[in-house]
Amino acid sequence: DTGVSQDPRHKITKRGQNVTFRCDPISEHNRLYWYRQTLGQGPEFLTYFQNEAQLEKSRLLSDRFSAERPKGSFSTLEIQRTEQGDSAMYLCASSLWGLAGATSTDTQYFGPGTRLTVL
Amino acid sequence: KQEVTQIPAALSVPEGENLVLNCSFTDSAIYNLQWFRQDPGKGLTSLLLIQSSQREQTSGRLNASLDKSSGRSTLYIAASQPGDSATYLCAVGLFSGGYNKLIFGAGTRLAVHP
DSSP: OOOOEEEOSEEEEOTTOOEEEEEEOSTTOOEEEEEEEOTTSOOEEEEEEETTEEEEEOTTSOTTEEEEOTTSSOEEEEESSOOGGGOEEEEEEEEOOOOTTSOOOOOOEEOOOEEEEEO | OOOEEEEOSEEEEETTOOEEEEEEESOOOOSEEEEEEEOTTOOEEEEEEEETTOSEEEETTEEEEEETTTTEEEEEEOSOOGGGOEEEEEEEEEEETTEEEEEEOOOEEEEEEO
16 A cells, blocks of 8 residues: 555636545545645644544535545545635545554544645 | 644755754643655655654654643754755644544745755
8 A cells, every 4th residue: 555645636627616536545544634735834624534424524614515435435525616715735634543452643644635726 | 722833934054954943832732743744736744743741753864852831842853955855844633522633833944955
């Protein structure tokens, strides 16, 4: 396994269009996170999944954003009716948590990101 | 509300210098602290993770320290090289709601010139 992968790496769209990003976590990682990073800033938490359950969503995740992880493996992040303010790098991370008998730090491993530009 | 600040925002040094990047946080009740490297247009690479019970971690030319009581961490880079040029991000982990929520600083942009 080569780590967390994201697709596409770059996306240019026109305002008002819908876009969908995909994240494939490290195999057997049960937690998956989405972050958004704007230019010159650190990443900001959007949401996270444990297996297929979405357990927390940030207030940054407006009604136009929806994330899924249907089988507890890959995840998709969809943005509907994109706005210029949605332009950012969208980062995905995964971690392994809660193995019986194992010490877990919930260390997150990040993917390369998807850079979205909304014209 | 936890806030993470990194100073300086940008740093330019000649090759070979030892340097220190600073990170401060407002709430000392942290789970862990992590330093990441980010190359332009790329994702994050974890450099060092310090648990709240630890004082420092070392990896090669990198050494990170943690002082929870004062809300500070430093990343020390020895004998800097042009390949070290990148943005360095500090992230505080808050174990809240059953998961480790990372709060990031804005980063320090490092340029090491030959």
